[in-house]
Amino acid sequence: MSTTILPNSKAPRQSSTIRSTPIAGRLAAIYARVSSEEQRENQTIKTQIEAAKRWVEFQKLVEHPIDIADLYLDDGVSGTIALAERPAGQRLLDDAAHGKFALVLVYKIDRLGRDPRDILNATHRLDQLGVAVKSLTEEFDLSTPSGKFMFNVFAAAAGFARDSQLERMSEAVNHWAREGVWLGGVVPFGYAVVGKKKEARLIVSDTPIPGLQLSEPDVVRMVYRLLGEEGWTCVQIAEHLNRLGVPTAYTKLQRNVRDKPTSGAWMYSRIRTLVRNPVYKGEHHFGKRSKKSREVIVRPVPALVDADLWERAQYALQRNMLLATRTAQYHYLLRGLMTCGLCGMTLCGHQIGRNSGLVHHYYVCGGKHPSRGRVYGKCPSKYVPAQLLEETIWQDILEFLDDPGPVLAQLAAQLQSRQVQTQNLEQERLTAALALSHKDAEKEQILTLYRRGRITGDDLERQLDNIAAEAAALKGRLSTLETTLQGQEAIATRLLEARQLLETLRARLKQHFTWEEKRDLVEKLVLGIQIDSPVDITVTYAFGSSAAKRTAGRAFRESLPAQDGACLRARDLRSW
Secondary structure, X not given: OOOOOOOOOOOOOOOOOOOOOOOOOEEEEEEEEEOHHHHHOOOOHHHHHHHHHHHHHHHHHOXXXXXXXXXXXXXXXXXXXXXXXXXXXXXXXXXXXXXOOOEEEEOOHHHOOOOHHHHHHHHHHHHHOOOEEEEOOOOOOOOOHHHHHHHHHHHHHHHHHHHHHHHHHHHHHHHHHHOOOOOOOOOOOOEEEEOOHHHOEEEEOOOEOOOOOOEHHHHHHHHHHHHHOOOOXXXXXXXXXXXXXXXXXXXXXXXXXXXXXXXXXXXXXXXXXXXXXXXXXOEEEXXXXXXXXXXXXXXXXXXXXXXXXXXHHHHHHHHHHHHHXXXXXXXXXXXXXXXXXXXXXXXXXXXXXXXXXXXEEEEEEHHHOHHHHHHHOOOOOOXXXXXXXXXXXXXXXXXXXXXXXXXXXXXXXXXXXXXXXXXXXXXXXXXXXXXXXXXXXHHHHHHHHHHOOOOOHHHHHHHHHHHHHHHHHHHHHHHHHHHHHHHHHHHHXXXXXXXXHHHHHHHOOOOOOOHHHHHHHHHHHEEEEXXXXXXXXXXXXXXXXXXXXXXXXXXXXXXOOOOOOOOOOOOOOOOO
């Protein structure tokens, strides 16, 4: 029998979670949901409510009275959103926790969610609150093994239907993208969209900018010329455009940036993003901004600059970066690995000279950059002493290499846990595969009964449809299990590689390391560093599931610069 394991949950209680028989003398809640896709197909919430009310009336006729406590309606809410994150779903769970009803009526269990995990989690949550769930179109009883199996089948069928729909939608989107259709998103600066829906196309916008004798394409060509031919920096170009009063693309759309109205000002980062965009040499990369893994489709669009100027601008960007690195008098060991906990920007190296001639080096949030400060205001974060933080993290790394026992033990425990999970998933996969292999035999048995006249044609059709639906659900579950097993295998491989890397690095442990060797080790072992304040720093290493949170001590306090408001006054500073 298939077994479903809910995350962070104990074994399910043998309770009246879902029953096939009516539950008398109880208050019931009606939960209904439709997404925007279903609304276009005229599947409204009203249909679900009426079906639930008819079921309640029927219970009264058979002397099992049930009263409706309230209606919980999520109209136009996608099933991919977890129940607790929907407006009516959250209210349903809150009222269930206060004992306002003991039964939830849904038209189908896929109203609770489209992903099997969401359905199981929602049902388990209601069960913990002492609330049962009743599907009006599906029969199962979780107090029995067969009922649990059928519930898992229906949940898998809902997930299979959702995955199939998403696959069809993705294929349709890719088709129209290859045809050159503009499918939405922020229109690149210098372009406009003509036509609607399948006729929408990206064209060059020649409309003059109000108050200027320039169009947006003129501005784009100016940016590439100043950078690629005249050697300007991104900061200089941004300040030049701001002096001219050129609006940004976000200004036209009145977009918000981090919950604040956009200032309409150009910054060096916007210039860099514009210059690196291949759309200006005639190539639009559809799908590269997607958060999910998907095919990137390259399609031609009208170019604003020729390919030679575009490449020279890329070279200029790289040259400016290399020049900045070469002229640096101090090599920052943790560059690119630190983010500000206040504004989310990356920290970069910065030096401050003293009257005594000494130079102190710090990590400073990019939100304190002058060009950004004029637009959004400077980030209030403090300076972090570079040398002290680098030495502290380097000592951590040396401890890893010198005594890897605790880390190796943790990796071994994680590997063992993964192996147990993999064995359970493999057992479930074998069970599902066995059940699927029996479907052909069931089909033959039904056909034999029909040929012998034991069942009618209607019975035959209904039974064959049920078998087909169960087979589809099992195939969907098998696909999900195989994907999950592949993920488990990838995680186990990563853990093994981490253990081997740690043992290899330990063999390389020596008395002195060059800066390049230190940087190589830091890149391998440090996943990220979050700076909330100079005494509240979270370092996430490559080994272990949780971040190592450190609190800086007196050395940090004494090392902070006594100017520009960078001093930190802390009441409770403990040793690192």
